[in-house]
Every structure is written in structure tokens, then in C-alpha cells.
Amino acid sequence: MDKVRRVISVIVANEAQVLARVSGLFAGRGYNIDSLTVAPIPDSDLSHMTIVTKGNKRVIEQIVKQLHKLIPTFKVIEHDEMVEKEMVLIKFPIEKPISDIQALCQAYNGAIVNVGTDMFIAMVADESVRVEHFIEATKRYQPIEVVRSGVVAMER
């Protein structure tokens, strides 16, 4: 069976150990984690986790079931109808052509978000594929550092 990329949202109780339970499940059963983000859901005692993983159909099904089996798991959402976004921060030396890079950012709905004495930072938030393209496009400006946030997703 072919491996597919999947974005899974997990709504969990916002309590101690819960991240360890989820990541331990993936490690213990040999599943991949491409990215994992987590933050509390406002005005609730729940957190929203977004996990990007790869696996064949049976593995994805098991991941969903095993996640659901964890006692603090409230809900697991896994389907195609997800809006997903990811953010990237890229740091450049101040000598690089800031206006060229700004133009590039604009093409990806991004911006220069910080300028210091010897560096500046660009930011883009978009789908993972677009973020990858942006990173690729900035390589010619020899970035000093690239930090990706991992994916967050929401059901459509």
C-alpha cells in the first residue's frame, strides 16, 4: 500500500503528560511525525494538536484509532477537507537585497517582520507546499537561519 501524507487534528484535554502520551504513541508504534503543533483552545480546557504524518491506509487508520483510544483524547479529525497553514521565519544578512526579498515575500503573502543592525527576518504563512517553494526561492540570498512552525489545520 502506498504511503500518503495526512493531516490529523486531535482535540485533547489540556493536562499534564498529554503531549508525551501522543508523541510516545507515535514513537512506540513506529509511526512518523512530520510535524506536530499544539496550543490551547481559547475558553476551554482543551488543546488542539495538529499532526502531519505519513503512512499507508492501514497505518493511518491505526493512528487515528490509537489516538482516539488515549483517555484524554476528546476527538480525532482526519479527512481531506482541511484548511492547513504553516509559518516560516527566514533570517538574512543585512547585506542582502532587502527590497528584492520583500517583493518575494509579497508574492507569498508575507512580509519583512524585523530589521536589525546586521540582519533582517522575513515571514510567510501559507500551505506547506507554498512555504517550501518560498524557502526554495530564498536560497539564492543565502539565508542564515530558517525556522518552520509546523502545520496548523482546521476543518472546512
Next chain:
Amino acid sequence: MKMSGAQMVCEAIIAEGVKTVFGYPGGAIMNVYDEIYKQNGFEHILTRHEQAAVHSADGYARATGEVGVAMVTSGPGFTNAITGLATAYTDSIPLVVISGQVPLSLIGTDGFQEVDAVGISRPCTKHNYLVRSIEDLAKILKEAFYIARSGRPGPVLVDIPKDITGELGEFDYPKNVDLPTYKPRYGGNDRQIKKASEAILKAKKPLLYIGGGAVLSNAYEEIREFVSLTQIPAVETLMARGVMGADNPLLIGMLGMHGNYASNMAMSETDLIISLGARFDDRVTGKLSEFARYADIIHIDIDPANIGKIVDVDYPIVGDVKIVVQKIQALIKDKVNPDRYQVWRDILARYDELHPLSYKDSDEVLKPQWVIQRIGQLVGKDAIITSDVGQHQMWGAQFYPFDRPRQWINSGGLGTMGFGFPAAIGAKVGCPEKSVINITGDGSILMNVQELVTASEHNIPVINVILNNHFLGMVRQWQTFFYDKRYSETDLSYQPNWKMLAQACGGEGYDVTTKDEFDKALASAIEGKKVTFINVAVDRFENVLPMVPAGGALYNMLLEHKEQ
């Protein structure tokens, strides 16, 4: 009411109706032991090793169906308990294990006897808690018992820092538990149940595949009724022995690596598997691509994660075996025609005639299978049989005439050597009116042999029948079959004096080499009311057969071993 955390632990145990706790004290759990000293709501049995405490609680739970409780201290006390937790987890046994922890202020400082208990036990418990405040304690204890026994049962660890057991707080033990994130489903989806019922009526060669979940759900009466109504034949897994009852003409036997020929052929030729609380373990399926090639599958399991994990399922039903079997029966009872499956039953009967489960008895040397059959003849229904892990375990499962569920107690999933003796102690405490016999080997019994002292001190007269072949027998068998008889580290010829060992710890011992001696020793052991070793010298090179070699197809069984 205000009380200390330690008192709360005792009060919760009493409120849950637990009569016996198995455990071992130490620094971090001392506050609780001080309260145990003061109370008389439950008995505490001091084992001589924390692993044994958990296995005893486990044996108690398996024999009675109640939640077993064990108590240990922090650090090494807790790590010793891990094998017990993992054993219970793999076989879905409801336990609550309470461990002491260093005080909250010391957590994370590598304090004396500090270990990350929740971190270590996370993959081998159904759930676990580190209590962080006295205010949470009562609620956590209630949840622990509820989670342990509901849904797919399993062990739950509650790790309590020492300062919390010493602190005073308000004790308000909840009556009910409502966890929005945990809602086990019992009833099964009615549409799937209907479809599955229709499939049963249409099938020509249906087969019940009964697993340990049928025992856990106390479904044996419903299953026997279902079988008697439909006349559909059944196979049992290692964990389900006793569900059908040995005398049931529709029981084909145990399937899997050491299953009988007819059971494995039944699985290979069936056109509809009706799986009741079984999980398609690799020891059952053999080579997956060759497993039940002609069958559609109805999979009834309380744990959705078991369904579709190993094999693709045509009729998934998430629910409790007992309830779902009742529902299916109600749907088909006026429509089912038992004659429809007659040809199928005839085929299986012929398979069984062709290669019945058998062994060659001998007058020169005791055969281990004979010993097990003999125990069955002499005590039969009156006994609970526990076992360790290895050849003796398989012979026990093959040859003992199990009459009811919870009569056969063994570590099927994890395969824990050293399980049988402490589990027998727990089973005897739970069912004092039964004779409890641990069928064990000369390898396994030495892991947890210290429990002789526990059993003697508390007058728990369990009988250990040591099928002694001076080998780590199952590994030796694989070495014979697959490793050119290179008996690497499996020769156990250097042995203790078993009789003196038992006597030294306050028990009784017998050395047995003949059938006559065995009968006398067993009678005397049952009479004697002491913990007993019956050291039975058996054929050194007897093999467990039939055997499906690991990774082989279920229908390719070694039926006998020919010496080259």
C-alpha cells in the same frame, strides 16, 4: 470529611469493595502503609517482590473478574512492578496499582528512589496519573478504578508523591465518573449487527473464533447458547480456554501455533470468521497472506483499534461481546437452520479423526501431557489452573479439560515467565474454595520462587506442579527444530533440591518419577493445605506438537518430529 491522602487511599480501596491488596512497603509509600496498619476494611498481603505483588493482584482479577489492587513504593519498587503492569496490559486485566513517589518538591531532582513512573509506565498501562494536589486525589482514585474495569479493561497506575499522602484534605469520594473524553461503547452498531447476522445465515462454513475478550466480558453463557442454537463450530485462542467447555461437541479446539490440526484447518477453510473478543495475534494467524483466505470476517471487539489492525474486516462491530452476541442471536434465532452447517461439521470431524491431539505415553518415563491430563482427571472442575510460560503452558492449554472461563490463568500476550506462582496465590485468595494449581517448568518457577515465603506466611496452599525436563524447554525445542540442536544456555541440569527448597520456606515438596508417585503426591498436596512443589521428572526431549513454525501458514503444521 478531612483526612490525610494516605487515609483517602485506604478509604477509596474500601469504597471500591476491594477485600485484598498485594504489596510491598518502602519510603515513599510509608504514609499509606501506616494507615493500612490502622484500618481493617481490607487485608494486605506482603509479597516478597513487587513484581509478584502485581502478578498476584492480576491472578486475583483474572480469577474473580474484580479489579486487582497492588501497592509499591517509588523507584526500584515501582520498576519491579513494571513487568506486572505490562503483563496485565497485554492481556487487558483490570488493575489499580498505587505507587509512592518522592515529594513534589523533589520531583525532577534525581532524588533518592526517584524514577519517572508515569513516563516509564505510559506504554504499558491503560492510563496513569501523577497526583499533583491533594484536591485531585479522591477523583483520580475513582477514575482509576472506573477506567481499569470499563471498556477494554487494563491496568491503571496512580503515582502519589509522599507529601500528598501526608497532607490533609477534604475527602469527597465521587459516586460516578463522567469523563467527556472517555466513552466506551458497548452495544454495537445495529446496522452492522444486522448485516453480520445476514452473513451468518448465508455462510456455509462459519466459524466462531473466541478470544480472551469473551472471558473478560463474561459472555460464556451467551456464547454457549448461541452455539447450541446455531450448531456453528468454534475454536478458542489460548486466552479463551474454558469458554466453550471441554465437553462441548462443537468445540474444535485451540488454534494457532500449537493448536490442534482440525482447529487450524477450520480457520484455513472457513468462509466466515465470527471473531468474539479475539485480536488476530501473530501466534494465531501464522503467515498473514495465507490466513483464512476464503473467509469474510465479522470482528466483534470493544476496542476499535483492534478492528482492522491486522486483517481487513468485512463486518466491524465495536461493542461488548456479551451484548452483541445476544443481539445477533435475537436476529437469527427464528431463521437459522443448523443443518445448513452439517457438511462443514462433518469435514471438521474428519480432520480431527485424521490428526487428533495426541502424544505417545510411556511406562519408562513420565510424559508431561499425561501429568496434565491426570490433574484434569483427579481435580478437574474443582481446580483453577495457572501457568508460567513455555512448553508446560502449551501442554496445559492443550490437554487440561477446561470446564469454564477464568479456570485457566496464564500470561498469553506478554509471555511472562514467573507469572504463574504469584498469580496462583492471587487466584487462591480470590477463590479460596478452589484448588489452585500452577503448572510450571523448572525454568519459570525460579522467577518469583521467593513467593514460597508469602504463601507459607499467609497459609495460601497453592500447588506448583513443576514439569521438570532440566531444560528451558520451549527454547530447547526451537533449538532442536531450527538451530541444529545447538543447545545454547538452555540446559538447566544444575538444579536446586526442590523438596528442600519448598520445605525451607515453610512449604512441602515431593519428588515424583512415576505415575503412582504423582497420584500420591497430588492427593497428599491437596490434603496437606500447604504451599507445595511437586517436582515431576518428565521426558527431557518431549516436544509441543502440532506446531506451526513462526511465520508459516496455519495449515502447514509439523505434526510429529522425526529424528534425523
